Amino acid sequence: MNDIFVLIEHRQGVIRDITFELLAFGRNLANKNNAKLTAIIFADNSKKIIDKIKTQADKITVIENPIFKDFNAESYQIALAEIIKKENPFITLIGHTAFGMDLCSSLATELKIPFTTDCLDVEINGKKLSVTRQMYDGKLNVKLQLQENDSYLVSLRAGTFPAEDGNLNAEIEKIESPISAEPDYRKFIEYIEVVAGEVDITKSDVVIGIGRGIKEKDNLDIIDEFADAIGGVVGCSRPIVDAEWLPKDRQIGSSGKTIKPKLYIAIGISGAFQHVMGMKSADTIIAINKDPNAPIFNEADYGIVDDLFKVIPVLKNKILEAKA
Amino acid sequence: MNIIVCIKRVPQTAEAEVKVDSSGKDIEKDRLIFDTNESDTYALEEAVLQKEKFGGSITVITVGDEDSEETLRIALAKGADEAIRIKVEDLDELDGFKTAQILHKIIKDMDFDIIFTGCLATDDAYSQVGTTLAKLLEIPHASLVTKIELSENSADAYRELEGGLLEHLKIKLPALFTIQTGINVPRYASLIAIRRAARKELNEISKTEFGEMKSNSFIEELFTPPVSKLAEILSGNPDEVSEKLTGIIKEKGLI
Numbered sequence A: 001m002n003d004i005f006v007l008i009e010h011r012q013g014v015i016r017d018i019t020f021e022l023l024a025f026g027r028n029l030a031n032k033n034n035a036k037l038t039a040i041i042f043a044d045n046s047k048k049i050i051d052k053i054k055t056q057a058d059k060i061t062v063i064e065n066p067i068f069k070d071f072n073a074e075s076y077q078i079a080l081a082e083i084i085k086k087e088n089p090f091i092t093l094i095g096h097t098a099f100g101m102d103l104c105s106s107l108a109t110e111l112k113i114p115f116t117t118d119c120l121d122v123e124i125n126g127k128k129l130s131v132t133r134q135m136y137d138g139k140l141n142v143k144l145q146l147q148e149n150d151s152y153l154v155s156l157r158a159g160t161f162p163a164e165d166g167n168l169n170a171e172i173e174k175i176e177s178p179i180s181a182e183p184d185y186r187k188f189i190e191y192i193e194v195v196a197g198e199v200d201i202t203k204s205d206v207v208i209g210i211g212r213g214i215k216e217k218d219n220l221d222i223i224d225e226f227a228d229a230i231g232g233v234v235g236c237s238r239p240i241v242d243a244e245w246l247p248k249d250r251q252i253g254s255s256g257k258t259i260k261p262k263l264y265i266a267i268g269i270s271g272a273f274q275h276v277m278g279m280k281s282a283d284t285i286i287a288i289n290k291d292p293n294a295p296i297f298n299e300a301d302y303g304i305v306d307d308l309f310k311v312i313p314v315l316k317n318k319i320l321e322a323k324a
Numbered sequence B: 001m002n003i004i005v006c007i008k009r010v011p012q013t014a015e016a017e018v019k020v021d022s023s024g025k026d027i028e029k030d031r032l033i034f035d036t037n038e039s040d041t042y043a044l045e046e047a048v049l050q051k052e053k054f055g056g057s058i059t060v061i062t063v064g065d066e067d068s069e070e071t072l073r074i075a076l077a078k079g080a081d082e083a084i085r086i087k088v089e090d091l092d093e094l095d096g097f098k099t100a101q102i103l104h105k106i107i108k109d110m111d112f113d114i115i116f117t118g119c120l121a122t123d124d125a126y127s128q129v130g131t132t133l134a135k136l137l138e139i140p141h142a143s144l145v146t147k148i149e150l151s152e153n154s155a156d157a158y159r160e161l162e163g164g165l166l167e168h169l170k171i172k173l174p175a176l177f178t179i180q181t182g183i184n185v186p187r188y189a190s191l192i193a194i195r196r197a198a199r200k201e202l203n204e205i206s207k208t209e210f211g212e213m214k215s216n217s218f219i220e221e222l223f224t225p226p227v228s229k230l231a232e233i234l235s236g237n238p239d240e241v242s243e244k245l246t247g248i249i250k251e252k253g254l255i
């Protein structure tokens, strides 16, 4: 079978976790299907990146050019399309990350190859490819068959596949960049960090997470009182920040903070994977949600299926009693 | 500034029970509530805010069944000037690629400076339609935009990356932006505006006018996700569950 390609994701030379996940998944897929795994690196300087991944692929193709210092979906798209056209890999795997989301659809459209996003699994059957992904707020999985083709593009969900050590010794191939300047219609300017507020939710042993189930801003008082009682800080899901009820630095999840407290209590949060990515490493997770099918119960250690407005005031008093 | 906004009507499934229907390839829709896709309401609001600043007009487009007329009318009530529905009765035959192709067929002959789409439709969750459409139209794009500053021929777009980091880009117009939630605070439509919008004419175009279009993918089956680890659910009334949970928290030495 033709190669399996994995695109290396890094931010200014620092490899992102998704890269190791993609390499581990790609290696398993390659083994199962008797294929070669090729990692593709675009960077201004690739040495450190190569050192970190050289045991994890059969081959590493390196495209070094100053224009690849920062990620620009457009430069990547133009260059990667050239390489894929030439090498015709059976499948190219890219992370379903902010980086991948900006790149993949236009790349697949340019190449006219079947593509789908945010996959949890990929199965190869002869020349056919099917994938598993999620729909409807993570409540259902779907198995999709892609239109049969020689080459496919798939993006994979971050945090799904465990990274693994490798024992390969990759052959390194350096190739000229197909382009030498950033396209004039899309220029990278800079990265801007989030401004830090007064509360650092990553430093607390106990974090109370509140979600859209709180319904109204005024109801946050109930959560503040509960957090005070138990001795924790309040974090939240994205919609609470979108509504401007809490500042951005309280947001837990892929586009917010990653927390690892001893105790995380998710209240009125459904458990979207973007949220879960930010809190799944907590030692103990408790979820309070009125929907028994909420995906958060698949992540939690303990669950209460009930109305938060009925439970929280009672729970607060029990905690205070227990502390007294 | 002439702005096109692509919007979709989707079922609200975060709090609902979602069941696979007898075909195994679709869900039971009769008991679900439908509304405008969340990020599309932010995309529309952004269009209205930009129009208030720069003038111009807003056209909303949906590829959808008859029920999605309501979605278009809400958009008209919130400030869109024109509304187009590309009629598709069997929504299930659409995948992200096909939807983008249909949108491309109609938009390619329109006059626009900017297209806004949502960053993700919460039903199929592709995050694909906007960026595919941009490529088909051969215009630049930026996805997951949480801030945008427009000038005559270009835009400063700020994309939200992992950890909340922003990527600042300069993009030439015409361009397409997929809008992330939180970029603004969407308004509600006033009752008067809703009544006025109810009388407005919608443009309807049959998909068949565009000829055959290909899907990229086909649904084999829908199924409930396998559970790797299910929480121990504490049973009882609020008093009982609180008692149990306090015991667990105390036992773990967390209070």
Ligand SMILES: Cc1cc2nc3c(=O)[nH]c(=O)nc-3n(C[C@H](O)[C@H](O)[C@H](O)COP(=O)(O)OP(=O)(O)OC[C@H]3O[C@@H](n4cnc5c(N)ncnc54)[C@H](O)[C@@H]3O)c2cc1C
Pocket (backbone or CB within 6 Å): A210, A211, A212, A213, A214, A236, A237, A238, A239, A240, A251, A252, A253, A254, A255, A256, A257, A267, A268, A269, A270, A271, A272, A273, A274, A275, A278, A288, A289, A290, A291, A294, A306, A307, A308, A309, B014, B015, B119, B120, B144
């Ligand atoms: C690129 C991208 C990045 C994202 N990044 C993040 C991120 O970093 N963090 C994040 O959180 N999200 C993120 N999201 C959004 C994510 O997909 C979800 O939309 C979001 O997490 C949902 O928040 P929620 O659980 O509060 O709301 P919902 O999904 O609406 O869930 C509300 C829950 O509250 C429950 N509920 C309602 N009323 C009550 C009650 N009275 N008592 C008890 N329970 C009740 C409901 O049953 C439901 O489960 C991102 C999305 C995208 C596309």
Ligand SMILES: Nc1ncnc2c1ncn2[C@@H]1O[C@H](COP(=O)(O)O)[C@@H](O)[C@H]1O
Pocket (backbone or CB within 6 Å): B006, B007, B008, B037, B039, B040, B061, B062, B063, B064, B096, B099, B116, B117, B118, B119, B120, B121, B122, B124, B125, B126, B127, B128, B129, B130
């Ligand atoms: N049927 C549709 N009609 C109009 N716009 C759509 C349709 N489907 C998707 N879109 C747009 O594309 C965005 C992303 O959808 P998706 O790629 O399916 O996650 C949505 O937020 C909408 O703006």
